Amino acid sequence: MSMGSERARETVRRLQADITSGRWPVNGRIPTEVELAQELGVGRSTVREAVRSLAHLGMLEPAPGRGTFVRSLNPVRGVVADFAADHAWEDILDVRRALEIEAAQLASVRADADGVSRLQAAHEADLAGTDDAERGRTPGQFHAVLVDLAGNLLLAELYSGLMSALRQGIDQGALRIGQGADQRHEEHAGLLAAIRDGERDEAGRLAAAHACRDLSLTDG
Template sequence: MPRLSPNVSLSEQVADQLRRRIADGEFPVGALLPTEQELTRELGVSRNSVREGLRSLVHAGLLGARAGYGTFVIATSDLGPALARRLERDRAADVAEVRLLLEREGARLAATRATPQQVAGLAEALAARAAATDGPAYAAADIVFHRLLLEASGNALLAEIYRGTGGNERSLEHLNSPDVDLAAARPRLADIDASHAEILDAVAAGDPDAAAAAAERMARLAHELQEEAEHHDAH
């Protein structure tokens, strides 16, 4: 691998090249990277340079490493991990406002850009959400719906910022447990369920204003339910 600059170490160049390949989609989230030995051979640098480059990406939050498994991708850019670290210090109300803005504008864009395949994916996620019989299954289907919605916006940066803020996972913490009686919780979720269906209908119909309004209503209802659950747990 040619040196880019005498002021840039080989390990930094390794990290930069892997960062670009991850951003370009060669290694998607969840994918295993080649081994240190394979990368050493491929990049033409020392194993120590590869190891240091990988270590810097683990520290940045792009990669994870597990003994006996390997090094794997957990984020597609530095943005998501940086936002996640910031959110640990921010007020829940601020995070909720940002999430509302992202959801609303993501839904608005999705209504003008979603492909038939993406609309079908949203419908499948909602069907799985409706068919869920426990909290974790409900939460998993809901996370998929919101991730697909932001991807359907056609704005990769918007989707990345949404993932970096934790998406809707924080608002699902009170449901994402096998101890949750989902059947008993369903009546309290009825309005949120209805707003999700409205988002899907508006996106399928290509109505950006209706999609944005439904997404804003959904985000507000979800935040209210989250606050209610946190208040209950505190007492």
């Protein structure tokens, strides 16, 4: 991004502050370009430039036709995504699987009743078709909540960065969604039950099986 004006720099700072403060939750949609321009008192082109800058850092992700979504509360995600992009898709999928296994096992012993309720709500949003991310191209809010329930910020940032790389893989046609909605719902329900019941080994086993199926390499 060109940093030729103080107004542009200030817009980036203000948007980044809103993200890191949690004003917009991870995987939540931010206001529209017009709304942000009015709120910040700048032109739409300045907002557009700031969003591009924060997208490059991995904090935001524009989704054409759906809006712009928060993907990370800090720039670590962008660094991880750039690093992962230099590796084979098979390797990225392997690491993502390992992180999901660990996240599910940790969540099964660390999640409290409120956390389980959040995971249940994410599952129900997917069932109802109201989870924008699940209706899009990659694992959505259910996975984000599950990783958050692991209670390990570094794991969450690494996972978020890998998901950014995987989205690029889907955009490029290298990866595809490997299962239908019914199978995804069934597997999410099993994971939810294992985490709710504190079944660490079962949660890890189900997470491993799910990660092997929900994203896969395209033929050729």
